[in-house]
Amino acid sequence: MLVKILKENIKKILFKFSNLGSPRYSYNLDPSQLAEIVNSLNKVDELDGNICEIGVARGMTTRFICEHLKDLKIKPKYYCIDTFSSFVKEDIDHEIKQRNKSKSELIGFSYNNYDKWKKNFLNFPEVLPIQADIKNFDFNKIAPIKFAILDVDLYLPTLSSLERIKNHMSKGGILMVDDIKKNNSWDGASQAFYEIVKKYSLNYRLVGKKCGIIQF
Ligand SMILES: C[S@@+](CC[C@H](N)C(=O)[O-])C[C@H]1O[C@@H](n2cnc3c(N)ncnc32)[C@H](O)[C@@H]1O
Numbered sequence: 001m002l003v004k005i006l007k008e009n010i011k012k013i014l015f016k017f018s019n020l021g022s023p024r025y026s027y028n029l030d031p032s033q034l035a036e037i038v039n040s041l042n043k044v045d046e047l048d049g050n051i052c053e054i055g056v057a058r059g060m061t062t063r064f065i066c067e068h069l070k071d072l073k074i075k076p077k078y079y080c081i082d083t084f085s086s087f088v089k090e091d092i093d094h095e096i097k098q099r100n101k102s103k104s105e106l107i108g109f110s111y112n113n114y115d116k117w118k119k120n121f122l123n124f125p126e127v128l129p130i131q132a133d134i135k136n137f138d139f140n141k142i143a144p145i146k147f148a149i150l151d152v153d154l155y156l157p158t159l160s161s162l163e164r165i166k167n168h169m170s171k172g173g174i175l176m177v178d179d180i181k182k183n184n185s186w187d188g189a190s191q192a193f194y195e196i197v198k199k200y201s202l203n204y205r206l207v208g209k210k211c212g213i214i215q216f
Contacts, residue, residue: 027060028151029178032208037061038068040147040174040213045072049146049170052079054134054161055178057109059117061149066124079142080121081130084114088133091156095188099155105185106154135160143168151178155188162196169216180212 015021027034041051056062062080069075086109095101114131121127130137134157139145145168150161158177169175179189193212197204204214 027064028057029061030208030210033176033178033211034061034064036176036207036211036213037065037149040176041065041068041072044146044170044172044174045074047146047170047172049144049173050077050079050142051147052081052142052145053149053151054081054165055149055151055153055157056080056082056117056129058112059120061151062121062127066121066127069126075126076146077128077142078124078126079128079130081132081134081137082112082117083133084112084117084129084131086110086112087154088135088157091135091154094156095154099188099191101185101188133157139165139168144170144173146170146173147176148173149176149178150189153179153186153189155192158189159192159195162192166196166200166202166214166216171216173216175214175216177212177214179210180206181210 011021053062053065059080062078065078069078087106092103092106095106096103114129118129121129134152145165148165148169150158150165152158152161162177165175177189177193179186180193181187182190196202197214202214204212207213
């Protein structure tokens with residue numbers, strides 16, 4: 001009882017005199033994308049297939065999805081694919097040499113660590129992390145896929161993923177691609193997205209400020 005009162009008073013002081021209690025938005029995705037994820041997972045709930053996230057960073061969206069999976073009838077396998085060590089040199093070089101980006105604007109995610117990430121999700125057995133450069137990954141290993149988020153920012157890995165993942169989506173499956181927005185550091189994803197939907201005449205729609213959805 002006494003400890004509880006003491007803790008409550010410490011919280012009161014910290015809230016008033018520091019920023020420790022100030023609310024933060026820690027998601028990489030916009031609220032409209034998070035809503036779209038929930039709606040998409042509900043729609044595909046009874047379809048046959050797994051789900052996957054390509055490009056997971058520290059796992060904020062992964063954790064959000066895990067929370068929603070608790071409410072679904074069928075708990076799918078959730079494959080989480082990343083290098084877990086930031087971008088691949090070849091992909092960065094392409095952005096610099098072919099897309100006029102600077103090295104400094106493409107820095108990020110090098111804090112990541114596969115073993116620590118895996119450990120952070122031990123309480124979620126449906127989460128199956130895979131360490132790979134997505135350009136070399138065989139999507140047969142996780143097919144069929146009923147819902148996927150593709151969020152690797154750059155042109156080459158986005159193009160390579162889209163070229164191949166589309167052949168492994170369940171009928172009725174949904175593919176969400178992040179960063180579908182032009183004229184910014186991550187517009188390689190946008191360029192690849194528009195090239196592929198045009199090349200294969202895929203049905204797509206845009207959600208919020210930076211999200212593309214392809215329905216199969
Ligand atoms: C924007 S972050 C992903 C954010 C995450 N989806 C979220 O919502 O919090 C991009 C991630 O893509 C990964 N990535 C970039 N290129 C990759 C590649 N060729 N293969 C695998 N992962 C890659 C990076 O390591 C990084 O963690």
